[in-house]
Amino acid sequence: MKRSKFTEEQVTSILREHEAGAKTADVCRKHAISSATFYAWKAKFGGMDVSDAKRLRALEDENAKLKRPLAESMLDQAALRDLLGPKVVTPAARREAVAILVESHEMRERRACNVIGTDRSSVRYQGRRPDDAALRDRLRALAGERRRFGYRRLHVLLRREGLVMNRKKAQRLYLEEGLSVRKRRGREKATGTRAPLLTVARPNARWSVDFVHDQFADGRRFRILNVIDDVTKECLAAVVDTSISGRRVARELTALIAWRGKPGLIVSDHGTEFTSNAMLAWTEKAGVAWHFIASGKPMQNGICEAFNSKMRDELLNETLFFGLGHARSAVARWVADYNVARPHSSLGYQTPAAYAAQLTAMGDQPRTHDLPCCSPIAPPAQQRQIQPRTPASTG
Structure with a gap:
């Protein structure tokens, strides 16, 4: 809001000159203001003394300060409503959400990061992880040959072929490729107690x-x-x-x-x-x-x-x-x-x-x-x- 160059004391004194009998045109010419400004002052500050005018100006300033955070909060809520769906948890999901806020709602990146609750460095991070195209192709081929194998057994087969990697990477690639095996639900089977009967660990024992x-x-x-x-x-x-x-x-x-x-x-x-x-x-x-x-x-x-x-x-x-x-x-x-x-x-x-x-x-x-x-x-x-x-x- 543009700040007026006239103080509350000056405005009230100008209005008092008019109340004392001076003509409106003469008052406006004397103080270099337009008649529209004069009548706006009269409608706003007419009948007030200096303290009342100062109090009114302070309330207007405070109201202007409160309106901006309220408007920003309402805009943030509207933007978050557009992001309703899967939880924004992973860094990739957070980067995607920030991109949507910047493009669709014309937010700055800093503000979008504050709305999502993430750090700008994680949003700007560019992954340097290799794509593992050959490993992914071999994993898909093995999963196609053995469609009921989970990632643990596929990991063992990959290690046999010399594709050495840790189990967590195998699990990550397995999930990213969408190779999860759907479990078939069977009937619940009754369980019973067993009498102890020693069996030695050798072939043909049982x-x-x-x-x-x-x-x-x-x-x-x-x-x-x-x-x-x-x-x-x-x-x-x-x-x-x-x-x-x-x-x-x-x-x-x-x-x-x-x-x-x-x-x-x-x-x-x-x-x-x-x-x-x-x-x-x-x-x-x-x-x-x-x-x-x-x-x-x-x-x-x-x-x-x-x-x-x-x-x-x-x-x-x-x-x-x-x-x-x-x-x-x-x-x-x-x-x-x-x-x-x-x-x-x-x-x-x-x-x-x-x-x-x-x-x-x-x-x-x-x-x-x-x-x-x-x-x-x-x-x-x-x-x-x-x-x-x-x-x-x-x-």
């Missing part, structure tokens, strides 16, 4: 067996019999067929023992194939201890259940099978990759084959705690079911 079901493109269903070494996490066998009976399970286990050796214990659920007379007779003939988990508690066979979920997530849900031969070849390729190439988190991101070779190289003596990468072997459920079994009478 096997787990279970079935996985899927279907072909034409709707026909097929089954997969999985046999897992609970210590090395290796998939020893994955038998694919449209129907697998108890006798077929016995034949497959016999062939597997001839190649791998006899296990100390086999764990399974109460499936009809495992409780059939053929399997009861086979366990007595082969001299293999067989343990059934408690009914309704699949997590007592958790290692095999975890393997089944990985097979479901990475292979069965990602592949369309067109026949039995196609299914067998696809499952065989995936099992070979699982044993030899896929890093396993519970083994310190070693492969099951490498971990088994490490245990073999350390000798056959029992080891349960002195291996840095050896995770505790989960004991099976109640020992009360490990007992001699006799075939049911056929008469």
Whole structure:
């Protein structure tokens, strides 16, 4: 607001001259003011003394000082309303918000930074980080080949190829490329208590067996019999067929023992194939201890259940099978990759084959705690079911 060159005392004295009988034109000519200025003074300060005029001028000055912060505050609120949306937290988001305020609301950069609550140096910062184009391309290629792998396993694969970087950088690039894996929600599974049963950390200490079901493109269903070494996490066998009976399970286990050796214990659920007379007779003939988990508690066979979920997530849900031969070849390729190439988190991101070779190289003596990468072997459920079994009478 432009400051008047006349003080309050001068204005009141000029008005008093007019009240004393002087003509308006003579007063304006004498003091070199226009008639409009005179009548504005008269409307504003008419009938006031000097103290009242000073008080009115002080109130006007104070009002002018208050109006400017109020107007700026209202402008800031209007600008912030235009920025409603995701939270302005990261430096990149703050730089973008400042650019919007400067371009759309014609704010100065300093004021825009004050509105956002950030420092001008961070807004003006120009990143010097390399774009890592080759690394990003390889990360996308690996994620496309193994679509159900998270950034930790992809990081292990990148390090194997000599692309050395820390895990946090792998995670950052993984998120920036939008490669996050959508988790599939499954049914909640009942958990049960387990009786302590020591299992030594060596191959063939304990096997787990279970079935996985899927279907072909034409709707026909097929089954997969999985046999897992609970210590090395290796998939020893994955038998694919449209129907697998108890006798077929016995034949497959016999062939597997001839190649791998006899296990100390086999764990399974109460499936009809495992409780059939053929399997009861086979366990007595082969001299293999067989343990059934408690009914309704699949997590007592958790290692095999975890393997089944990985097979479901990475292979069965990602592949369309067109026949039995196609299914067998696809499952065989995936099992070979699982044993030899896929890093396993519970083994310190070693492969099951490498971990088994490490245990073999350390000798056959029992080891349960002195291996840095050896995770505790989960004991099976109640020992009360490990007992001699006799075939049911056929008469």
